[in-house]
Structure formats: C-alpha cells, structure tokens
Amino acid sequence: MTEDILTITDLKKHFVIGHNGLIHRTPITVKAVDGVSLSLRKGETFGLVGESGSGKSTVAYMTVGMYRPTSGTIRFRGEDLFDGSKERSKRHKKEIQIVFQDPGSSLNPRRSIKDILDLPLRIHQPQKNRLEEIVRLLSLVELPPEYMYKYPRQLSGGEKQIVAIARALATDPSIIVLDEPTSALDVSIQGKVINLLIRLQQEFELSFLFITHDLSLMRNVASRVAIMYLGKICEVADAAEFFENPLHPYTQMLLSSIPVLTEEEEALKPVKVESRGEIPSPVNVPPGCSFHSRCPYAEAICKQVDPEMKEIRPGHTVRCHLFASDRSQA
Amino acid sequence: MTRQPLLEIENLRVGFKVYGGELHVLDGVDFVVNKGEKVGLVGETGCGKTTTMKAILRILPQPPGFIESGVIRFHGRDLMQVKDREMRHIRGQGISMIFQDPTAALNPVFTIGQQLEPVIKYASPENRRLPRKVIRQKAIQALRDVSLADPERLLKAYPVQLSGGMRQRVCIGMALATNPELLIADEPGTSLDVTIQDQVLRLLHQLVEERDSSVILITHTLGIVRQMTDRLYVMYAGNMVETAPTRRIFTNPLHPYTQGLMDAVPKLTGGGVAHGIPGRIPDYLHPPTGCRFHPRCPHAMDICRQKKPSFYTVEEAHQVACFLYDTSSGADSAPARKEALA
Ligand SMILES: Nc1ncnc2c1ncn2[C@@H]1O[C@H](COP(=O)(O)OP(=O)(O)OP(=O)(O)O)[C@@H](O)[C@H]1O
Numbered sequence: 147m148t149e150d151i152l153t154i155t156d157l158k159k160h161f162v163i164g165h166n167g168l169i170h171r172t173p174i175t176v177k178a179v180d181g182v183s184l185s186l187r188k189g190e191t192f193g194l195v196g197e198s199g200s201g202k203s204t205v206a207y208m209t210v211g212m213y214r215p216t217s218g219t220i221r222f223r224g225e226d227l228f229d230g231s232k233e234r235s236k237r238h239k240k241e242i243q244i245v246f247q248d249p250g251s252s253l254n255p256r257r258s259i260k261d262i263l264d265l266p267l268r269i270h271q272p273q274k275n276r277l278e279e280i281v282r283l284l285s286l287v288e289l290p291p292e293y294m295y296k297y298p299r300q301l302s303g304g305e306k307q308i309v310a311i312a313r314a315l316a317t318d319p320s321i322i323v324l325d326e327p328t329s330a331l332d333v334s335i336q337g338k339v340i341n342l343l344i345r346l347q348q349e350f351e352l353s354f355l356f357i358t359h360d361l362s363l364m365r366n367v368a369s370r371v372a373i374m375y376l377g378k379i380c381e382v383a384d385a386a387e388f389f390e391n392p393l394h395p396y397t398q399m400l401l402s403s404i405p406v407l408t409e410e411e412e413a414l415k416p417v418k419v420e421s422r423g424e425i426p427s428p429v430n431v432p433p434g435c436s437f438h439s440r441c442p443y444a445e446a447i448c449k450q451v452d453p454e455m456k457e458i459r460p461g462h463t464v465r466c467h468l469f470a471s472d473r474s475q476a
Numbered sequence: 477m478t479r480q481p482l483l484e485i486e487n488l489r490v491g492f493k494v495y496g497g498e499l500h501v502l503d504g505v506d507f508v509v510n511k512g513e514k515v516g517l518v519g520e521t522g523c524g525k526t527t528t529m530k531a532i533l534r535i536l537p538q539p540p541g542f543i544e545s546g547v548i549r550f551h552g553r554d555l556m557q558v559k560d561r562e563m564r565h566i567r568g569q570g571i572s573m574i575f576q577d578p579t580a581a582l583n584p585v586f587t588i589g590q591q592l593e594p595v596i597k598y599a600s601p602e603n604r605r606l607p608r609k610v611i612r613q614k615a616i617q618a619l620r621d622v623s624l625a626d627p628e629r630l631l632k633a634y635p636v637q638l639s640g641g642m643r644q645r646v647c648i649g650m651a652l653a654t655n656p657e658l659l660i661a662d663e664p665g666t667s668l669d670v671t672i673q674d675q676v677l678r679l680l681h682q683l684v685e686e687r688d689s690s691v692i693l694i695t696h697t698l699g700i701v702r703q704m705t706d707r708l709y710v711m712y713a714g715n716m717v718e719t720a721p722t723r724r725i726f727t728n729p730l731h732p733y734t735q736g737l738m739d740a741v742p743k744l745t746g747g748g749v750a751h752g753i754p755g756r757i758p759d760y761l762h763p764p765t766g767c768r769f770h771p772r773c774p775h776a777m778d779i780c781r782q783k784k785p786s787f788y789t790v791e792e793a794h795q796v797a798c799f800l801y802d803t804s805s806g807a808d809s810a811p812a813r814k815e816a817l818a
Pocket residue numbers: 492494499501519520521522523524525526527528537540541576696760
C-alpha cells in the first residue's frame with residue numbers, strides 16, 4: 147500500500163459568531179468542522195463531498211494553513227503542520243497548494259498573468275530563471291506564452307482556473323487542495339480542466355484533496371470518497387466500493403437525489419431514499435446523530451448518542467447506529 | 477397528437493446596446509409550447525435563455541435591450557401589440573415566472589404575506605373585488621400547496637428568516653397561486669443543494685401535473701429536464717439548435733453541440749471525464765457568421781461559415797439546425813453526416 151502523505155486527526159474548527167445573554171455571556175459557536183479524520187495517500191485523489199455549509203472549505207483552509215484548527219492535528223509526512231509556531235513554515239507552504247472555487251476573485255485583477263505566476267516563484271524558487279519558469283508553467287497548462295501579458299479580466303472562467311492551477315504548480319508542491327475547482331464553470335469547459343489536472347497529477351505524482359458537491363464527477367476522478375454532513379464525515383470508502391455499496395442513509399439520499407442522463411446510471415443508484423427535511427443550521431446541530439432529523443431509519447438511540455466511525459469492510463467506514471457491531475450480526 | 481399551440485415565438489431577435497456597439501444576442505429564435513406540454517430549455521450560461529423569457533413577459537429592460545424583430549403569440553394573440561394593462565393580466569393569470577435566484581426575487585423588507593397577497597389580488601379584476609380575508613385564505617392555501625408548514629406564521633415572516641429551500645418554495649407557491657396556464661421556471665433550485673433541489677423539483681413536478689399547466693423549465697443541468705419534461709429545446713449562442721421529444725434527444729442527440737454537451741457531463745457509470753467542447757461561447761459584439769457554432773464544431777464545413785442553417789426535420793417532431801442534416805444540399809455533407817450520426 148502507498149504511504150500516507152497527509153494525515154488529519156480529529157480536526158476541529160469552531161467559530162464564535164456572537165454571544166448570548168447580557169451578564170453571563172455565553173458564546174454562540176458554529177462547529178464548522180467537528181472531529182474530522184482522514185488520510186491522503188501519495189499520488190491519489192481523495193474526494194471530499196458534501197452540501198454547502200458541511201465544512202469542506204474549512205477543512206481545506208486548515209490544510210493549507212489559512213486557519214488554525216481549534217483542536218486536532220494535520221501531519222505532512224509525519225510532521226505536525228501546527229506545532230506551536232504561529233506561521234506555517236515556508237517549506238510546508240511550498241508543499242501544499244490550493245485552487246479556489248471562484249476563479250474570478252482568486253486572481254488579483256490588477257496584476258498580469260506574468261506577475262501572478264512570478265510571485266510564488268520569487269518566494270519559493272528564487273534560484274531559477276523566473277521568466278523561463280513562467281513560460282514553462284504556461285506550457286504545462288497548455289496556454290500560449292503570450293498569455294503572460296494578459297490580465298485576469300481578459301480570460302474566460304476556464305482559463306482563469308487554468309492560470310490558478312499554474313500558480314499552484316509554481317512552487318512544485320506535493321499536494322494540491324482543489325476546492326470545487328470546476329463548479330463555477332460550464333460543463334463543456336469542465337472536462338478540459340479536469341483532464342489537465344489528471345495529466346499533471348500523473349506527471350508530477352501529485353496528491354489531490356478534491357472538494358466538490360458533484361458525486362458524478364467524483365465517480366470519475368477519485369480513488370477514495372468521503373461524505374461530510376454538518377462538520378463530520380459520515381462515510382469513507384474506495385470509489386468503486388463507495389458507488390457499488392453505499393451504506394450511510396445520507397449517502398443513499400445524496401445518490402438518490404442526483405439527476406442523471408441515462409438508464410444505466412439510474413440503475414446504479416441505491417434503494418431510493420427520498421430526500422426530506424431541511425439541512426439544520428450549523429449553529430443548532432441536532433444532538434446524537436446530526437442526520438436524525440432527516441433520516442428515514444432514525445430510532446430512539448439516534449437522537450441521543452452520536453454514533454462512532456466503524457470499519458465495516460477493509461477501507462469502508464461508516465458513522466451510523468445501523469452498523470453498530472452488536473446489530474450488524476443480527 | 478394534435479395539441480393546440482399555447483405560446484409561439486418566431487424569428488425573435490433581441491440585442492443590447494452597450495459601450496462599444498451592439499450585442500446581437502438572440503439570433504432568430506423559434507420556439508413553440510403546446511397546451512399542457514412540459515418543455516425543457518437547456519443551454520450554457522449566457523446562451524440567451526433568460527433573455528428569451530424576459531422578452532416573452534415584456535420585462536426586458538429597454539434600453540439597453542431592444543427587440544429587432546420577431547413575433548410572440550400567446551393563444552394566437554401578438555403579445556408585442558397588447559396594451560400594458562392587459563399584459564399585466566396576462567402576467568397575472570396567463571403566464572407566471574419563477575426566477576433563477578429566490579433570494580433576489582423576494583424583497584427583503586416586506587413580509588411573505590405583503591408580497592404574496594398583492595400577487596393574488598391583482599391577478600384578475602374578479603380577485604380585486606375579493607375581501608382581504610379571502611385573499612389571505614388563498615395566500616395560506618398557496619403556501620400549503622407547496623408543503624410549507626405553519627403558513628399563517630410564514631405570512632408574517634421576512635425572507636431572511638427562511639432557508640433557501642423554503643424561499644424557493646415560496647416563489648413556486650407565488651407563481652402557482654394564480655393558476656397560470658403557462659409556468660416559466662428559470663433554473664429553479666440551481667442555487668440549492670442537491671437533496672433540497674430534488675425535493676423542490678419533485679414538488680414542482682407534482683403540482684404542474686395536477687393542474688395540467690404548461691411549463692417551460694430552464695436549466696443547464698441536463699439530468700433535470702430528463703426527469704421533468706416531454707420535449708426539449710437545446711439553445712446555443714442565441715439560437716435554438718435542436719428540438720425533439722425529451723427521451724429521443726437523450727438517446728439520439730443529433731446536433732454536434734447537443735452531442736458535445738451530453739458527452740461532457742460526467743456519468744455515474746464512470747469511464748473518465750470527456751474533454752468537453754473546445755473554445756467558448758462567442759462574443760456577441762462580433763458573433764461568428766453562418767452557424768454560430770462553427771468555430772467549436774468538429775464537423776464544420778465551408779457552408780457553415782457562410783450560411784445560417786435552418787431547422788431540418790429529421791424525424792417527426794425531431795428538428796435540427798445543422799447542415800449535416802440537409803438532405804437537399806447533396807454530396808458535400810454526406811460523409812460528415814454519417815460520422816456525426818455514428
Ligand atoms: N441588461 C443587459 N445588458 C447587456 N447585456 C445583457 C443584458 N442582459 C443579458 N445580456 C447578455 O445577453 C447574453 C444572454 O444572457 P442571458 O441572461 O439570457 O443568458 P442565460 O442563458 O440565462 O445565462 P445564465 O445561465 O447565466 O443565466 C449574455 O451575454 C448577457 O451578458
């Protein structure tokens with residue numbers, strides 16, 4: 147088995163968004179990420195899937211060092227990324243890069259593509275001939291060298307995202323966190339960006355933490371998939387196993403809800419778990435299993451006890467009372 | 477099947493005056509919706525879907541927008557000729573629209589009741605004479621119809637107090653409260669999470685089936701129209717490029733753009749992600765000559781750069797605007813056509 151390059155253990159990020167009460171002020175917190183553990187293997191694409199507000203981006207921002215965790219650890223090749231020091235080390239910044247969802251706002255509109263690509267080179271690769279390096283980066287992402295003189299507003303959404311990928315490659319990273327890299331793009335453009343990412347991954351042995359809400363896309367790019375709901379992971383499995391044998395009721399609901407194009411795809415959906423109820427506010431997460439308010443299988447215990455993550459099959463773990471050890475034999 | 481046409485659009489051309497010239501957006505749109513029919517309209521961002529609907533409802537901002545030519549008939553009557561007052565009634569009871577963004581469609585400073593009740597009241601001269609209590613009862617019923625709990629309380633709530641899914645339900649309730657003959661839904665649920673979108677779409681589907689309303693469902697998610705519509709239009713850069721019964725288009729797409737689009741959607745069956753369609757949607761200041769798709773089309777021929785293709789009927793009810801299907805033009809397109817059909 148390939149080595150784990152990144153290990154996230156019991157990661158939490160709680161935001162204080164206000165206070166209750168006048169004298170005994172109690173903080174109102176959002177548990178954006180509430181005990182996430184996962185590992186990323188060298189050269190793999192790990193898909194992190196969930197609906198809006200589930201905490202995916204917060205995991206991403208902690209992974210690249212933009213946020214400090216409330217608790218828990220993130221290790222890169224065994225080294226703790228938040229070991230007391232305030233700032234993340236330059237070396238770790240170089241190793242873990244990110245591509246954001248919105249290609250419009252992630253590139254500085256006042257800088258040319260050349261300047262945008264020059265900045266990370268100046269910091270992380272000062273010894274290199276930077277102009278040559280910029281031309282090389284552009285050719286890696288299949289953009290002509292003249293593009294260095296353009297400004298973001300002159301590029302289409304897809305091209306902006308491709309420049310953001312080139313910028314991430316500039317530091318020669320081992321890991322790229324992809325936060326919904328194609329969800330702002332039209333589907334006819336998406337394929338180009340995805341195939342470029344796959345080619346670059348193979349060429350440079352990159353590991354991707356790929357965040358998305360598109361399960362059909364994950365089916366085609368991820369080696370493993372994890373589902374997040376209200377700050378917690380509820381199921382993880384190898385992609386093939388995940389789509390053949392989804393176990394968590396929420397995973398089944400997600401899969402039942404996606405609109406597909408063909409009968410063959412329809413046949414791959416699990417037993418229909420019809421979507422119902424509202425996604426609870428993250429300020430007011432239901433006690434016990436946070437999915438109980440929408441779960442058709444919820445029982446008394448689900449409202450009181452938060453289930454533990456449990457490995458059902460090698461590599462396939464689920465957080466749900468239906469799969470507790472004493473029951474699964476029944 | 478001899479269904480009556482309810483809405484007919486012929487050769488609609490709409491542009492926008494902007495700094496630097498004119499954007500030639502709608503390039504002769506032809507479009508028909510029959511009574512009781514559920515029609516899907518798909519196409520990528522910027523292809524002109526919303527502009528077409530705004531022209532139908534006469535809510536296109538003019539300027540900068542302007543209608544160059546075209547006829548829009550509803551029940552056989554030319555909508556461009558009817559008086560403003562009558563148009564308000566048509567918008568009240570004839571045609572309703574659900575807008576793309578439920579947050580923007582609801583005014584944040586008024587309660588749901590303050591927005592819903594006038595819609596019902598001004599829908600018709602008869603409703604105008606109804607006492608306030610009856611209007612309120614109808615408003616409560618409209619919210620109940622879209623499965624919203626506690627409608628009395630909701631009438632007093634402000635939009636911010638509702639979740640995205642609830643706001644979209646309110647918009648659907650508002651659009652259906654007047655029992656329109658034609659409902660236009662512009663990307664309903666696009667801004668919602670997939671499980672919530674699924675709830676909203678199932679509800680919408682059930683309501684329009686019950687009422688036998690005609691529907692235009694606009695989306696760029698192909699899977700959604702597959703579940704919900706009888707017939708489909710595919711739009712590209714201001715033109716309708718293909719129409720057929722929905723099932724048929726999904727099993728046998730003919731226009732190179734439709735084929736590219738279907739291919740580009742990642743499938744649950746796996747097999748990798750297709751490379752998509754090269755290039756991008758044209759600049760409407762200087763749109764391509766002839767077939768607007770030719771710079772991106774893998775089958776483009778000389779004639780495609782010179783002439784605009786009209787609709788060719790390939791099979792009953794299946795029409796394609798592409799020279800590959802022009803059987804009269806003789807030999808030059810035959811090999812490419814074979815390839816495209818393969
Ligand atoms: N008020 C306006 N002024 C100038 N251009 C406009 C205006 N409204 C629309 N357009 C242009 O017309 C084209 C079609 O726009 P439209 O909103 O109809 O597209 P759409 O298919 O609905 O896209 P989306 O999926 O993004 O809503 C776009 O290029 C758009 O920029």
